[in-house]
Amino acid sequence: MKLPRWFHQLGSPPYVYRLAERLSPWLGGLGCGLLAVGTVWGLVIAPPDYQQDEVYRIIYIHPQTAYVGMMAYVIMAVAAGVGFVWRVKLAHAAAVSAAPIGAWFTFCALCTGAIWGKPTWGTYWQWGDPRIMFEALLLFLFLGYLALRGAFDDRDKADRVTAILAVVGVVNVPIVHYSVEWWNSLHQTSTLLSEGGPAMTSDMLIPFLIMFAGFTLAFSWLLLRRLQAEIIEREGNARWIRELAVEGAP
């Protein structure tokens, strides 16, 4: 199967390293800007929700971090799959980079979800909420991936074995998601975000979307930076890495 040229370019570490070097300042700066604007807008300007009063403002971070966690898992699985099938070393590096970030964001989503649950239902851990249940299972999948990766000392074998787990995991994620959703509909417990989400007026919606963009850019910055570090680690004895190291890049 003839792969397009840019695909091969994406496979060469020096090219991707420099691409990341050029892109990350933009991603980082824009991301922080959006997050700052979104937070100020969400906390100060947006009106309180008539039902949940002020605590609904967590809606500006909980769904976003959960979304980043899921996105990270999908990126990890796709990169791992590409790495496994076409033996692209860099794809494995991308999968390895996405995993810890995804785990951290899913953990953050769980915490904010639990905190949001306290005033809403009076308990920190609402087993009934399908989102919380799904995020917990997603976090376990991440921890399983990281544990399996940690168990291997040979990097190449670790890449290929965890790639299989990631692909199997991503096939199961939608199944777990909808079975938890279906299970919740049986027990009729309330959810943070009912299907339509709390009725959001336009000035509530704008910061909501800004935060989504902000978190996505922040995630991309983290991913690229971590990918760079992974490239340096993997291409240790390459000449261009040595010049880089001697230059003493910070």
Added chain:
Amino acid sequence: MTEFLQMGGDGAYVWSAYGITLAVLIINVWLVRAKRRAALRRALELSTQTELPRKQPTVRRLQ
């Protein structure tokens, strides 16, 4: 100002949620920096190592 911080009694929850999110972001940034520094140091060590011995096996026919 305090009224803003109180947020109608829910202040504790909102701020702790935002606090955790900020903490997660900062931790991740710090982790990435540490990983990069360690990788660079490792690369530096490698660059000072002498060139490894060439190990080409000899292939010959028995007479």
Added chain:
Amino acid sequence: MSAFHAVFARDLRVAFRRWSELAHPLIFFLIVVALFPLALSPTTQQLREVGTGVLWVAALLSSLLSLDGLFRSDADDGSLEQLLLSPAPMTITVLAKVAAHALVTLLPLICLVPVTAWSYNMPSAALPTMALALLLAAPTLSVFIALGAALTVGLRRGGSIVGLLVLPLTGPLLIFGTRATDLSINGEPPTAPLLFLAALAVLAVSLGPVAIAAAVKVGLE
């Protein structure tokens, strides 16, 4: 297909030559089932209520005990390498091993569950449905366990993290399995969750062996 029969027959013969090891998951299951009344109050009402969940989780956990026999014993004596290199396609060989494992480990468990369910004085009407649900869940569970075993075959002490890898994936099994049992307890028709279980089984049996074969191949590199 002769390779399937050959591997299936061999695995059964090896398993029955060490039949005492087959009892380990069953005894573990009985112990777990016996512990819960100690932990909870033994009142019949509470046991009935919590019975379905306890039995399913206990069956899930005890089936994890059997995973070493799947690939590790073959890897240690070199026969897994020969299976990989034999002219028989590895997916078929893996399917045979999973089938043998399911027959030898999960089937006795499935026969044991109705007995223990009766001891939790759950309505006897629900027992056949529970057994059917377990029967439908067995292929999926067996594939997941085999995948966990295959992923860790390359590790010397891999057994400990298989639970961590496999259990998050068994969420749907638990949901649909307990739901089917609860429905039949209330006398309602449990067809919907049973169909879900059947669908999961078909998915697992068709896609699973490919992933397992790949995991074994990489694990032995």
Added chain:
Amino acid sequence: MTDGALLRGRELAVWRGEHCLFEQLHFDLGPEQLALLVGPNGSGKTTLLRILAGLALPTSGGVTWKGIAVHELAPEDRADVAYRGHLEALKRDLTVAENLAFHASLWGRKTKFDAILAELKLDKAAHMRARNLSAGQRRRVSLAMLRLSGAKLWLLDEPTTNLDSEGRALLVAWTREHVAGGGIAVVATHQPDEFATRGALMIELQ
């Protein structure tokens, strides 16, 4: 280079982290050819043999059998290749006969193995559990499996370990007969002179 080469190795290299086992290894092997793989312990003989069998991947370079990469051989083509490593692939709880019968059915061979067992002086042990065999007897059963597979390419990793002088002589005879009959054999060994014949390829790893 013989054009009839079936097994080709191109720019083979294996690195373990920063340590290089071997690199720039080329070779061609055609029918009726024997290759002897020699080198000190830890020089990568077993690794190279596993790469030839398609069990392991080289860090760079590739091995092809009849033009196809060995680790991507279709199941039917794998019938051409027989690999005997340090482990004998015997199930300890099965008898010798059961082990051989399983191996035969896996390889789709209907031939009776009584003759082979007799030649290896194992006919009396046919119904003993593999666990009760001595190391030498287990090695002989492993050779029986090799003979049973009828593969064209033999990849043998120190096949003479645990064998008594009579067993070694038998193995050398079988190997020479296999090569003379149009087969190919790659033998990793510490006593190359046992197998050495005119025209054999000698691959020395450092």
